[in-house]
Every structure is written in structure tokens, then in C-alpha cells.
Amino acid sequence: xxxxxxxxxxxxxxxxxxxxxxxxxxxxxxxxxxxxxxxxxxxxxxxxxxxxxxxxxxxxxxxxxxxxxxxxxxxxxxxxxxxxxxxxxxxxxxxxxxxxxxxxxxxxxxxxxxxxxxxxxxxxxxxxxxxxxxxxxxxxxxxxxxxxxxxxxxxxxxxxxxxxxxxxxxxxxxxxxxxxxxxxxxxxxxxxxxxxxxxxxxxxxxxxxxxxxxxxxxxxxxxxxxxxxxxxxxxxxxxxxxxxxxxxxxxxxxxxxxxxxxxxxxxxxxxxxxxxxxxxxxxxxxxxxxxxxxxxxxxxxxxxxxxxxxxxxxxxxxxxxxxxxxxxxxxxxxxxxxxxxxxxxxxxxxxxxxxxxxxxxxxxxxxxxxxxxxxxxxxxxxxxxxxxxxxxxxxxxxxxxxxxxxxxxxxxxxxxxxxxxxxxxxxxxxxxxxxxxxxxxxxxxxxxxxxxxxxxxxxxxxxxxxxxxxxxxxxxxxxxxxxxxxxxxxxxxxxxxxxxxxxxxxxxxxxxxxxxxxxxxxxxxxxxxxxxxxxxxxxxxxxx
Amino acid sequence: xxxxxxxxxxxxxxxxxxxxxxxxxxxxxxxxxxxxxxxxxxxxxxxxxxxxxxxxxxxxxxxxxxxxxxxxxxxxxxxxxxxxxxxxxxxxxxxxxxxxxxxxxxxxxxxxxxxxxxxxxxxxxxxxxxxxxxxxxxxxxxxxxxxxxxxxxxxxxxxxxxxxxxxxxxxxxxxxxxxxxxxxxxxxxxxxxxxxxxxxxxxxxxxxxxxxxxxxxxxxxxxxxxxxxxxxxxxxxxxxxxxxxxxxxxxxxxxxxxxxxxxxxxxxxxxxxxxxxxxxxxxxxxxxxxxxxxxxxxxxxxxxxxxxxxxxxxxxx
Numbered sequence: 001x002x003x004x005x006x007x008x009x010x011x012x013x014x015x016x017x018x019x020x021x022x023x024x025x026x027x028x029x030x031x032x033x034x035x036x037x038x039x040x041x042x043x044x045x046x047x048x049x050x051x052x053x054x055x056x057x058x059x060x061x062x063x064x065x066x067x068x069x070x071x072x073x074x075x076x077x078x079x080x081x082x083x084x085x086x087x088x089x090x091x092x093x094x095x096x097x098x099x100x101x102x103x104x105x106x107x108x109x110x111x112x113x114x115x116x117x118x119x120x121x122x123x124x125x126x127x128x129x130x131x132x133x134x135x136x137x138x139x140x141x142x143x144x145x146x147x148x149x150x151x152x153x154x155x156x157x158x159x160x161x162x163x164x165x166x167x168x169x170x171x172x173x174x175x176x177x178x179x180x181x182x183x184x185x186x187x188x189x190x191x192x193x194x195x196x197x198x199x200x201x202x203x204x205x206x207x208x209x210x211x212x213x214x215x216x217x218x219x220x221x222x223x224x225x226x227x228x229x230x231x232x233x234x235x236x237x238x239x240x241x242x243x244x245x246x247x248x249x250x251x252x253x254x255x256x257x258x259x260x261x262x263x264x265x266x267x268x269x270x271x272x273x274x275x276x277x278x279x280x281x282x283x284x285x286x287x288x289x290x291x292x293x294x295x296x297x298x299x300x301x302x303x304x305x306x307x308x309x310x311x312x313x314x315x316x317x318x319x320x321x322x323x324x325x326x327x328x329x330x331x332x333x334x335x336x337x338x339x340x341x342x343x344x345x346x347x348x349x350x351x352x353x354x355x356x357x358x359x360x361x362x363x364x365x366x367x368x369x370x371x372x373x374x375x376x377x378x379x380x381x382x383x384x385x386x387x388x389x390x391x392x393x394x395x396x397x398x399x400x401x402x403x404x405x406x407x408x409x410x411x412x413x414x415x416x417x418x419x420x421x422x423x424x425x426x427x428x429x430x431x432x433x434x435x436x437x438x439x440x441x442x443x444x445x446x447x448x449x450x451x452x453x454x455x456x457x458x459x460x461x462x463x464x465x466x467x468x469x470x471x472x473x474x475x476x477x478x479x480x481x482x483x484x485x486x487x488x489x490x491x492x493x494x495x496x497x498x499x500x501x502x503x504x505x506x507x508x509x510x511x512x513x514x515x516x517x518x519x520x521x522x523x524x525x526x527x528x529x530x531x532x533x534x535x536x537x538x539x540x541x542x543x544x
Numbered sequence: 545x546x547x548x549x550x551x552x553x554x555x556x557x558x559x560x561x562x563x564x565x566x567x568x569x570x571x572x573x574x575x576x577x578x579x580x581x582x583x584x585x586x587x588x589x590x591x592x593x594x595x596x597x598x599x600x601x602x603x604x605x606x607x608x609x610x611x612x613x614x615x616x617x618x619x620x621x622x623x624x625x626x627x628x629x630x631x632x633x634x635x636x637x638x639x640x641x642x643x644x645x646x647x648x649x650x651x652x653x654x655x656x657x658x659x660x661x662x663x664x665x666x667x668x669x670x671x672x673x674x675x676x677x678x679x680x681x682x683x684x685x686x687x688x689x690x691x692x693x694x695x696x697x698x699x700x701x702x703x704x705x706x707x708x709x710x711x712x713x714x715x716x717x718x719x720x721x722x723x724x725x726x727x728x729x730x731x732x733x734x735x736x737x738x739x740x741x742x743x744x745x746x747x748x749x750x751x752x753x754x755x756x757x758x759x760x761x762x763x764x765x766x767x768x769x770x771x772x773x774x775x776x777x778x779x780x781x782x783x784x785x786x787x788x789x790x791x792x793x794x795x796x797x798x799x800x801x802x803x804x805x806x807x808x809x810x811x812x813x814x815x816x817x818x819x820x821x822x823x824x825x826x827x828x829x830x831x832x833x834x835x836x837x838x839x840x841x842x843x844x845x846x847x848x849x850x851x852x853x854x855x856x857x858x859x860x861x
Contacts, residue, residue, distance in 0.1 A: 072822030075604050092825060097605035203804060266694050269715040269803045274689070483824050494804035498716075 024355070026055040031344075032074075033415060034087015037062040038405050046371060046409035054359055060411050063087060066205075074098075080347035083356065085137075085415040088206065090341045091478040094133050099345035101131040105357040113364040114357070117417055121338050124472060124542050135360070137343030137414065141336045141421030146433040147465060149458040150291060153213065153223050154313035154332055157286045159449050163308065167452040171330070172319040173218060173250070177257055180285050184262065190283055198262030200287045201254075201501075202275045203494060207293065212493050214288045215247045218318045222334035222466065225475025226489075227531050236539055238474070238532040240524045242493055243517050249322035254501045255509050268498040282309030299399060307445035315462045333459070335468030336420070340476050344415045364417055372413045374431050380407070381431065388427045388434060395441040398431060471538035474531060482530045489523040492516070598832040604825075611828075618832035628833065630808055631816040634722075635837075638793035638812065641726040643786050649734045651775070654741035655767055670742070673735025681732075681796035688728055688801065689715060716805040725797055740782070741775055748774040784852055788845035791837045813837045 039060065040047055051057050063070060067087050074080060075096040086093040093099060103126070108115045117140060118125060118132070126132045155176060161183045162168065170176050180198045189195050202210040209225075216228050219241070230237040241247050257263050270278070278284050279297035291313060301310045315330040344360075346353045362368060374381050374388060380397070381390045390398075397403045404410050419429045428434040439447070439456060450456065479486040496516035503509035567574065598618055600611040622628045653673065660666045676684070691697045692714035699711040714720055748770065756766045795814040802810035811819075813833055821830020 066823070068823035069818065072825065075825070076822075076827070078604075095605070095825075208804075264694065265711075265713050265716060268805055269689075480825070484820075484826065487824060491804070491807070495807065498805055 024055050026051070026057065027352070027355075028057045028059055029083060029356070030081035031058050031060045031083045031412070032081040032085060033060060033062050033411055034067055034071075034085045034089070035063055035414075037411055038401060040409070040411060041406050044405070044409070045376070045407045047412075049371065050409065050412075054362065056355075056359060058412060062411070068092070078349070080349045082347060082350040083344045083415075084347040085342075085344050088342070090134060090345070091480055093345070093347075094341065095478075095480055098347050099133040100348055100350070100353055101133065102135065102346065102357070103130065103132050105354065106132075111357060111361040113361050114417065117364060117419075123544055124470075124538070125338065125340060134341050134343050134345045135417040136339040136341075137416065137418065138420065139336050139338040140417070140419070142419050142429065143422035143424070145336050145421050145465070146428050146430075146435075147333060147459050148433060148435070148438045150313040150315075150332060150462055152292075152332070152334075153209075153217060153288070153290045154462075155214070155286065155288050155316045156311035156313055158282070158284075158309055159312050159445070160308035161285055162312065163449065163452075167449075169453075170314050171316065173253055173316050173322070174319045176286070176314065176316050177253065177262070180262060181257075181260065183285065194281070194283050197264050197267075197278065197284045198286065199254075199257060200275065200278060200284045201263065201267045202270070202272065202287070202289065202293075203268050203498060204271045204275070207272060208490070208494055210287065210289050210293075211497055212242060212490075215241050215250050217330070217332055218250055218316060218328070219246060219323075220317055220328040220331050222331055223473055223475060225473070225477075227474050227528070229469065229471070229474055229535055231469050236471070236532075236535050238528060238535050240489075240528050240531075243520050243524050246318075246323060248513055249318065251497065251500050251513070252509065255503050258501050259504075263501065265502065268502075282306050286311075299401075302399070302443070307443050310446075312449070312458060313461065330463055331466050333462050333465040334473060335465050337468055337473050337476075340472060341478070343417065360417055364419065366419075366423070369419045369429065372409055372416075372418070373429055375407065386425060386427075387436060388431070390431065390434075390437050390441065392441055395431075395437060470542035471535045474535060477531060477534045477538070479530070482526060485523050485526045489520065489527050492520045492523065496520070595831060595835050597828050598835045600828050602827040602831070604827065614828070618828045619836070621829060622832055622836070627808075627811060628816060631811045631813050634798075634809055635791055635793045635812040635814075638722055638725055638798070639790045641722055642729050642793065643790070645726055646730055646733060646737060647779075647782070647786075649730050650737035651741055651779070653734055654738040654745060654775075655771060657738070657742055658745045658771065659763065659767070670735065670739075674739065675735070676732045677736035679732065682800060684728060684732055685797060685800040688724070692724065715801070716803065718806040718809040721801075721806045721809040725794075725801070728797065729794070740778060744775045744778045745771060780852055784845070784848045787848035788841060790844050791841040 037060075039062070047058065061081065068089050071086055071089055071092050075093065075098065078098075080093075080098050084093060084098060105111070106114050106118070114135065118135060121136075121140065122132070125136070157170065157176065157180070161179060162170070164183055164187070165179050168175075168179065170179060177199070184196055184198055187196065202208070212226065213223070216224060219228065221228055226240055226242065227238050228241045254263060276294060276297050279287075279294050280300040282301060294311075298310055301307070313332075315332040317328040317330045320327050346356050350356060363372065370377075377383060380394055381388050383389070397407070420433075421429055423429055431437060435457075450458070450460075453460070455461070496512065496519065500509065500512045500516060503512050594608070596608050597611070599613060599615055600608070601614050601617075602608070602611045657666050657670060660669075693699070694711040694713060696714075698714065699708075702708045703711065712720075714724060752770050752774075753766055756770050761769065791813065793812045793814075795812065795818075798810050798812050799815050799818070802815065813836075817830045817833050817837075820826045820833070
């Protein structure tokens, strides 16, 4: 009898082994993320579920140091991971031939989710040869787009400044600096005696958009990088703005504020870490930036309970006096922009691209999208009357970095194709977009702040998003064909704009400005011509 | 090989035995040197074939054999660029500052320590001065950025003592950059660099000092006529080696402390190569710049060696 049991057991074991072999073999996939991040823990909830269902384990490398240098090193050694996210410089890895074309793998029959995800946008997403290397990580909306807050560029101001001033509406450049000046005069230092800085300008490396981008927004345009495109004439005239007369008043204003002591010299030599440290300490009153660029500072302030030191995004425009009496209407928010060429590509070193595509196809299913964006029902959120809701604890967990490392697949989710906007049943795809969660679970300070303005959400400070131009947003255009001239174009701005802002008097300011315009004109011309051609090409592709 | 002149004769005598016979006799030594030779060949000589990229519009997708051949265009482009010429100037200037002041400071510290009689004090000072050598440059620059900020310690001190009335913009004033780098490098390396001089000084025959004292030499005379000649050969050997490294003004400190305001004075050839080669994918231009740097370094090394030979000093090659 015992013998029989043993034989049966052995058979059963053999059978189960055979079954396991029939399912897909477990593999480890190497991943590179073009941003810094935290390694998930070994017992991470979601990665465990992915491993159980697909037999795929991830070995994730996060960016440490400079992105361009890291990518350059990988390119020169052809040291590519299976899933390759080139971050903000993905053009480099595409041009170096590091990624495979995904078009042959995407079809209505085999990968319906991915196919439906990109089909309407394909003309914009593919290159001239009809190749698609990266499926956008963000910006593809289902049903209605939800915009609770400004996630992109804006002028930022500490909420306590507006609270102190009695919640005024701040809409123009002059009003903005005026309220900062008055606040500073009344409160030169914070509670601990540390002096406040009126306005900070981050100038380091690629984050110098804080220095060189504001003028287009003051002129009433969304973010097109370093150019303004005339979207109304039908000819899509494209021009650089930094060398134009209408850019001068902004830097003149900064120069005046510098002379008044609102801007500290150190701002021009500080690096990103020092900038974040300054914002996190709550002593910087205002800056021009993009919301995602200082998320760690916001988190630090909220964790410390310093809600009055967190920032509110304001859509400033030029006062009429700066633009021949014209009244400019702000347009900071743009229609959803598919984040072209940002996210995961599959590298030529990947042994089984088909399996990677299938993984993305499955992760794009409603079931997995809910798991990735909301978590597990009953643990991370609950459903009441068909609405997906969260308790305060569940909501706070979501912004807790160590909780994320244990419970979310953030590192993969962020760069993978994802559903945004609204689900078919009316719930938001992103837990943070769900209106109930957004308002009910925000801090009491923020509730009171918004209520004082009669607003429901921070985005109410802004005009509604405009329709996205057919070329997308011009900053997305790949500049590698004119890389060296483009470098010079940026380097001249990096060098001169701080000098201009630090001018001692009006005569020096004018002289510096004239010298700057003279030096930048040749490269600005090359850049304008290139961008003009690219914009026209994109418009043509999109309207084909 | 470091060899003093009297040894030259026996070496010549041995040569007559024939190359292969000598080789055989020294087979153990030869065998031992194989790993080093392999190492040097593999990591120093073999990669030199990559210099071919300096003459190409190098495209990583096409590789070195299919990229477009452009002859000397990359070099022509480089020497028409103001920022490349500036980076040569910056490299040489910061190197010279490091070499001259770094060596002087090291020798000075060594002499001072050599004259100290209390062993405990000498040890303590030596340890304290060489500890910064082990700090990573990232940390050193981080500290420097705090100390030299407009509200930093240095400015506060100068303001309080009334030496200045507005803070000095240490980190953003391009004329100050070389000096700042010099000061930081000396602070970081002076203890480390002085070790070799201290050890040379301890090997000076004490009877020389005694003889000098008997002849009536005071402390300064003894330093001048015994200590300094005693470290002369070490000094020359180190000088030759350092001249070979003159094109390497360091990379980390300029990379970390440089910013758009001081770029004209902070960018060294290494930073330039990184910026164009790795960050902008202009591998051809970057290789050309790196190649230029290596060739100048070789010329400098041989000239220094030649001059030292003429002066009948110890030579390195």
C-alpha cells in the first residue's frame, strides 16, 4: 500500500512538473528607468501578482546621475536592458538603433488593447518610416479627461502669502511680484528666523526651463518649449521668443526684483538638490517651474504638516503695459498631450519581444489597470454605490514612499502604457483624479484655502484646457539633427540671462540685453528654421 | 627605470651577452611581468584603435567601419571653437596652479613637520592633513558650496570683520574659479602629497645635520643646505611624472562646481569631451579632443624627461 502511495505521489509530482513546463517559463526581465527611483521590496504585493500570473520578474535599474551621460555610456557599449526607458532623452536611444519597431507586433487580432490604445494617434506617433518605438507612457485619455490641478508649468506662490494678503486674485506679473514684496516687507523671516527668499530660479542643466521658458506663457501660450507657434493664422509660423522685444520686460522685471533683493545671486549657481532643499525648508516664496519638477519638496512639506508653505499654481500673463496695452488671456493648460517617445521601448537585446508585448497588452486590460492604479479592492480602496473611494489612511498610504515600495508596481507602471481619463462606469482611471478623493481627502488647510476663493480644485485658478494643436507640443520635437547648434542656443541663454538679471542699472541692463540678442541671433535663426520645418511636417502628418 | 649614472657601465657590459640569453636568464622575472603587460596592452593600447572615430562622423548605429570618414574635419571644427580653446587654457592653468602651489604647500608642510620634535603632535597633524584625501570630491564640493555661498561662512566672516561690505559671489564669479579650485585641491591633497617628502626626509643621514650644526648652521641653514638637497631627486622625479599629467587638471571638481556663469573658466578638456561625446552623441569630435589631449601629454612627458637628462638629474624613462 505504502509503495502504491509513493508511486502515485511520484506520478503526481511528475504531472505537476510537466504542467508547469507547459506554461511560460519564468524569466527575469532587465529594466532601465530614465528617472531616479526607489527599488521595490522583495515581497512587493503587485510584483508578486505579476510574477504569479505571467512568470515575469523584473530587475530594475534606476537612473543615478546624469541621464544623457548614462544613455551615452549604454549606447557606446550596446549595453541595453530588455525594457528600455530613455527618459527625457529617448531620441538618443532611438537614433542609436537600440529599440525595435513595435508596429509588426501590434494588431487588432493579437493585441486588441494596445491596438485600440494607439490607433487614433498613430499618425502622430510613428516616425517618417512608419515605425513606432515607444508607446507613450502618459497622455492617452479614455472618455473625459480629468484635470484637478495644473501638473505642468506655472508661476508658483506659497499659499501663506495669499492667505496673508486676504486671498486676492493674482493674474499678472506685476500683481505677483507686488504681493511677494508686500509679504516680505511685513514678514522678512520665517518662525525660526530664517530669511525668506522672494523668488528662486533654477538654472541647472536641462531644468533651466525655469529660467528660459516663462515668456511664452506670459504671452498666453501653452508649453511649446523654446518657440511660440502662431496657431491661428493657418500657416503655423514658428519663432523663438527669447530674442524678441516682448521677452525683455520679463527679464527687466526680474532685474528690478533682483535689485530690490527678492532674488538671491546664489539661485544662479545652485543645483537641483539645493533647490529642492530650499523649497522643502519652506523659505522660498515663489518660482516659475513645473509641478512634477518639485514633487519631492511638496511631499516633504506635506509630511511635515507645513501646508501653508506648499505652493499654488498661478497662470500669470503680462500686464497690458508691457505689450502695447493688449490684454492677454492666459492659456497654461493644454489638451491631453500624448507623451510621444516617452516610456518603455523594447531593446534589440531583448530575447522575447513578443512576450513583452503580451505583458503590456495584458497590463492594459481593465483588471490590471485597476490593480496598477488603484490597488486591490478591499485593501487599497473600497466601492460604494459604484464609486471607487478611499479612506484617509488608504489615500495617505498612496503618497508614502515606503508604502509604495511594498505595495505598488510604480517603477513599471510609470513607464508602461496606461489608461487615463475616465472609466466606462464613470470612475476616474487614476485614483488621484477621482473628484471625491481629491477634495474630501485633501488637508483642512487646503480645503479652507480653496473655499476662500470659492474653488473646488486648484485647476479652477486656470482657464479650461485648450484643444491640443495638431503638432502636439513643440518641445517634444527631436533636435538631434541640429544638436550642436541647439546646444549653443541654450548655452548662450544659460550664460546671458543670469548676467542680464544681475545688471546693476538700466544702462547696463540694456547693454547686456543688446549683447545677448546679438550673440544668440545666428543660432536662434538656425533653430527657428529647423523648428518651423518640423512643425509643418507634424501638422501635415496629423492631418493626413 | 630609475637609475643613477654610475650603474650605466655594468648594464652595457651585460648587453654583450646577447638579448635572448639575458631573456632566458631572467625568465622568472619575465613571467611575472606578463600579467601587467597584458593589462597595459588590453586596457591602454588595445582601446587606442578607437581613435579611428576621431576621423569619422561616428555613428554608433553604423559602427567604426561604416561611419562616414571625414579626415581632419573634427579637428578643424575643434580649433575653430572658442570653448575648446578655452578648455585647453583652463586645463593647463588649473594644472599649473595645482602643480606649483600643490607641490610648494606639500614641501612646506613636510619641512614644518620634519622640524617638529613632539612625535604625538607630528602624527596628529599628519593624520588630520591627509584625511581629506579620502573624501569623495562630491562631498568636498558640497561643503565648498555651502562655505562659499553668499550667506556662507567665508562671506559672513569677511562681512563681520569689515573686510568687505557686500558678499563676494565666490561660486558665480568666473575670475575666481581657478583660485577656488586651487585652494580646494590644496586643502584636500596637501597632507597626502607631503607623505612622500616626509619619508624622503627621514631617510636623510642624521650625521649630515650633526655636521652642519657643528659647522655652525642654524635651523634655517640646515633646512636650506641639508633638507632641501636631500629631497631634490624625489622632487625631480615627481615633477616629471606630474608634467606628464599636466593635461589632467582633474575632472570631478570642475564638473561639479562649474555652472553656466563660470563655464568659460571652468570647462576642462575632460568636461568638454563628456559634454560633446557622451551627452551630445558627437563621438567623433569627443575622440578628436581626447586624442589631442593624449598627444600633448606624451610630448610634455618626453620634453620634461629630456630637460631633466640635460640637467643630469635622475630621469624616469
